[in-house]
Amino acid sequence: MDDQTRMMTGLTGLGGLQQADVGDPDSVRKQQSLGQPQQDIGDILQQIMAITDESLDEAQARKHALNCHRMKPALFSVLCEIKEKTVLSIRGVQEEDPPDPQIMRLDNMLLAEGVSGPEKGGGSAAAAAAAAAAGGSPTDSSIEHSDYRAKLAQIRQIYHSELEKYEQACSEFTNHVMNLLREQSRTRPISPKEIERMVAIIHRKFSSIQMQLKQSTCEAVMILRSRFLDARRKRRNFNKQATEVLNEYFYSHLSNPYPSEEAKEELAKKCGITVSQVSNWFGNKRIRYKKNIGKFQEEANLYAVKTAVDAANVSAQASQANSPATPNSGGYPAPCYTPDGRL
């Protein structure tokens, strides 16, 4: 309390007011009735007006004098301390912001989609696999695939250029503010901590802008993906040669039509489709064959004959029996057919 009174005394003294004027309301009322305060205010106003009349040199000189005052550093440090204790402690509560879970989620998603990661990231690889699984002839799927990739690359490019812009703007603005504060710290009590805090505030503001960018990028990718997934449902029949290869394998392994992983890979390669497409095909084929064997008899006979002929050719060429057909031993029911190929 005593300190405060002393400070007040010093400060009011500058304005031409006496301590009694402040401390005693009665005397203030007395003086008001006498017209004294008006005159004091007039003096103060005149002083203020006089400042504007001072030349720049004079003002600079005064500033310089103030800066060189022996008490200045001590006074500054005291003021900084007071500021830190009051202003900073009040705002300090809201300062600790935990790592934003939303921005982390967005980051993870953008990384997974291959937007924010390295160029040929997991996202495009996943897209490639999905596009390949889209079925149809390889040319068609590659068209869809490249379309998707192109659009994703576009999103990626926009995202990165925007991000770069924001980062640049952020660092430029931060530098500007820091320079300004450092400059001002010569005449105003600004502690380094305060500058730090200001920088943190700026970064927070910019990161919220960044979050908006990330959010809209995520939305764009989601829309693209959903469109792509819709397109994936647009099924194309496999070409004749592929169906033939698959059927040949199926009917020649009718007792156990479950190709191993290696066999699936081989078939996929031969047919120009993916392993999962091969799995789908065999899944569908097994269930449909089992459900309606009669319907598939003709097809089964056809491929049985075909396999037999091929086997005969191979054995004739290699003069060694090497039939790919496995004997039918209690798997799926084999078709019964007459020698002329009829049921």
Added chain:
DNA sequence: GTATATGATTGACT
């Protein structure tokens, strides 16, 4: 336009 064929998806099961 309708019926059928066919590749993909999904959920349950082992």
Added chain:
DNA sequence: AGTCAATCATATAC
């Protein structure tokens, strides 16, 4: 993880 069974959605044949 691989498979089955039901189902969806589209392609194709008529």
